[in-house]
Amino acid sequence: MELKERLYSVFEILPHDRVKKIEYEGPFLCIYTDDISLLTGESGLIPKVAKALKKKVIIRPTPEIRLEKEKAKEMIKKIIPENAKVDINEVYFDERKGEVHIYANEPALIKGRGDSTIWELINAIKWRVVIHRKPAIDSSIIKTVDLLDRNNEEIRNELLNLVGMRINREKIKDVEMIRITPLGAANEVGRSAFLVSTDEGDILLDAGLKPGSRSMRDEFPMLQLIDDIDRIECVILTHAHFDHCAALPYLFKYGYRGPVYMTEPTKYLMALIISDYLNIRQKSGLTLPYSFSDLTTLLAHTITLEYGEVADIAPDTKLTLYNAGHILGSAVVHLHFGEGYFNLVYTGDFKFDIRERNRLLDPAFYSFKRNDIIVMEGTYGGNEDIMPSRTEAINSLIEMIKGTLEKNGKVLMPMLAVGRAQEILLILYDAFENGQLPRIPVFVEGMIHETSAIHTKFVESLSNEVRRKLQEGNPFTSRYFELIKDTSVREEILEAGPCIIIATSGMLTGGPVMEYFRLLAEDERNSIIFTSYQAQGTLGRRVKDGEKEVLVPTEKGEVPVKVNMRVYSAEGFSGHSDRNQLIEYIRRLPNRPRNIFLVHGEPSKLSALQQAIRNELHIPTYIPDIGETIRLR
Template sequence: MAIDEVLADLKQKIDEKLPKGTTISSVEFEGPQLVMYTENPWSFADNGNIVRNLAKTLRTRIVVRPDPKVLVPPEESVNKIVETVPVDSAIANYHFDPDVGEVIIEAEKPGLVIGKHGETLREITKKIGWTPKVVRAPPISSRTVKNIREFMKTNHKERKEILKTVGRKIHRECTSKDQWVRVTSLGGCKEVGRSCFLLSTPESCVMIDCGVNVGSEEHMTPYLYVPEVSPFSKLDAVVITHAHLDHQGLLPLLYRYGFEGPVYCTPPTRDLMALLQLDYIDVASKEGGRPPYSSADVREVLKHSIVLDYEEVTDIAPDIKLTFHNAGHILGSAISHFHIGDGLHNVVFTGDFKYEKTRLFDPAVNKFPRVESVVMESTYGGVNALQPSLQDAEGHMQQVIKNTLQNKGIVLIPAFAVGRSQEVMIVLEDAIRKGLIDNVPVYLDGMIWEATAIHATYPEYLNNDLRKLIFQKGENPFLSECFRPVDSNELRQEIISKREPCVILATSGMMNAGPVMEYFKAFAEDERNTLVFVGYQADGTLGRRIQKGWKEIPLKTGKGTEMIHMNMNVEIIDGFSGHSDRRQLMEYIRKMKPRPERVFTEHGDERSCIDLATSIHKKNKMETRALTNLETIRLV
């Protein structure tokens, strides 16, 4: 059946189910949603069960939009919104999009605009016709969030056409009589970096992650030239598990070379992804390299992004449904559950995950409606890869900082802008507030402050304790006065020249490049100072060499190679990692419900992947395998 015939059939079914006096003028697929246009949106606002019952009957996501002829003019609409919502909601901005009949309301307290069980939103719809969408006004001004929201507004017409094309492709008729499911490993197997997989059926091809290994020139990119994935135009979709570059850093390259389909991720992942992609090409240019893509390609990613919240079941291909679940790794990180065919197979890609509650996030989800196969990370999958508890790690960090400050030294923490930095910030804020360490400035250099602003924009993705603190008590630890963003080279040079006791968090986390290198050059020879590692240091990186005990560090400068004499103390504080340790990885599978039939390991060095696969097999008596790059495994 052609798509237009499918839509006509759906409209007829909807008309038959609608209550008397409620009508729709047209239906259209937009991305994974079926959009219904109506001249009486208030009928739907009054009765939320209409859409719920239709979605259940038709087994698809449904969105109701007002017919343009019933929309109240924007100026008059603003007055009616102001009359309807509580003054305390602190509305910061409005944006009216006549193409989709939506008004975006930016508010400091979106819950008050939404109202109990959505009552206030329904009242707004009745008064103005427009469908209100509420977004949080960022408590810390984020350049990234502001630019992305503005970009989406400006490009709404083009984006609507993209979504229509995507929607028609998703809802095309399945034609193949064959039934099989395969996973092809394109990167990130028996290694850390360049994660990339292809999930394929006779009907569909979906890529999971498309990362870059910034620490390796030889193994930098996934195997994107192999026939299974070429040309890119045959891909139905790309699913991004989280925003770290080793999982999404080459995504814009796909659009440069012919991909025109959607990319699915959570809202925070989309924003962090854009931030890190733009920084990646900026750093590559500054270091004299040739960036693999341009900022225009990053904008293409944004245009084609479809954001999904956790637990939202979504069609992404004719025979594949996707659901994201919390992964506990970084903001917006997602365990990706794929339901294939009409119950044919269920496969979970964990991406990077943390199976433990942390200062920022709840533990990764391992309860699913169904699961037969699991593809899981093994970063700390080695037999002896155990980490101390978070409580021990925090105590260790407090003692290291206390000792260094007493010696009039400086603490330098190389940190990933996204994830570890914010975890460490929460610990430092808590320790300073309780008087456990001196109230010294905590300088945030590189992208850390901007990434923190994005965290502050999405508090609903943080753990229960932090959400209560922010929403109920009005206390946001990210806004503490101890944090000082380093927003200019002048301030950086002032910190270096003054050499006063302080804590500095600076990127990059593995000391590949970035502002951390300027501080390192300045402070490395002073034995009063301390270098603190809180994250994973991959083989080949400067961070790993320092951990191994190198005392003479050759660094490239504009004048050639400079030898740095390493006298500062080095502390490795395990426990802050966003990855599960060996014990947690084993527990994640042991407690998974339902019990999977097979487990594939990846995202770890060769020994870690093999050790973990072997141990899971022995403990749980299930089929396991450590995946190898370029192999294809048939699941069904």
């Protein structure tokens, strides 16, 4: 049944005189009403409408019933518990949508009372109420993104309407053919981008850059293989790591104006990662591949989805995002084509450790109703890629640090700002609290403060253990950790006694860690500890592989540096699944996939994983090349 026909069912369920306007809002349908029982949900009719339409339905109040804003603020102050800590001056009214946005330190005290507080509030002010958690750490990127959203309201409203119309256009024909073309991350790690094509249009999965590349040709995915940018229905971003998101503004530079779907945490993290990339290039005097304005345009075209929320993204395609367990907001993509015709799962980067839960996040979702094809990462698919247990990994890391401190040295930890940084900070916090490490200074520099702030804004996305810790007190702002904002203090840090320095970037490709490495590397008392994957071609990979003299970029050009410091690789902290976890993920899928495509890995590791899946699970497994178009159905 087509949507036009299904719309008639709205009036069969809802009182005709209460529906004042119906409009598209991206993949969702908005119904404007003057009936408060529809707005609060007390009527019980909206779930029936959503089921009939097979769409998420948003109910908005008509302007004439809404309480005047100043009076609404008074009611908000009166109804919301004081210990929810709402600053009334931060309350924001979106008049076009009829929404009031309330920012609370303790949103559970508003939401966690069986919705009775929200119902009472809606009945009193007659606005749609949206509750946000305030970050426990002040964040400039959160403020910037929120401000841009408000300033771009007109652009966003126009986009959402156009997207809704495009999604709900008449189909050319039923789905007959589905193809996939890797534009990057095939037989390599970096520049993830996969073009999925149907008769209706194209869908781009991720658009990242390759760390450590020497040329733009090697750094960017092969976007030139996209025949017609206007055929792209949408872009779907799995998570906010550089190698998955940093090419997105480039698409907007060259005319793409469609939606980009992602989770809400990913939106903030993506803005931070890309703006940091541009800042580093600008300070280094390098040409910018796109501008800050292109990033702003990208942000204006994002549409965020919750985990498990089904959204139409094309006339023949539905999208659902599920937790990937990799970093905050990371998602496994499930695409449903036609009416049960075909289902594609793209894992992006994911972590599937069901025996020892990641300290930060829950393991990746795997209970799909259907999964005909799996496009899966194989970063750690090699025969030797078996990670130690969490306990072993933590104990090993602590011994590495203690060994350096005993020699009166300094520990340098190049760090991925998103995910790994927060996990390592939690481990160090526990080690100091439990007496496993002496309470030495820990200096933190780079984006880590901002990414930690974003983690505290989305506490509900974190594991139960971390949520409990944050309720007891914020480990990320502990007295053990000193945030470095002024680069002039680096000299004092280097002249002081034993300490731990945590700085971005994690692969020694730029950022403040470069200066620390240059000045610490020649002293054999010091050590460098890598806690994440080091991509081929990066300085981090060369140091990890044992090179004793390397060229380090500075503002005055590259300088040779002798590497006398001890080099450690702390295994077990990766946000990627190891070989056993990759195979276990496939084994636990409720439905056996027809085929598996392995991507995002070095050739030898993908080949080893391919053989293991074929031998152990007897599933046809293929390793595609960049630019190779494969018919999936």
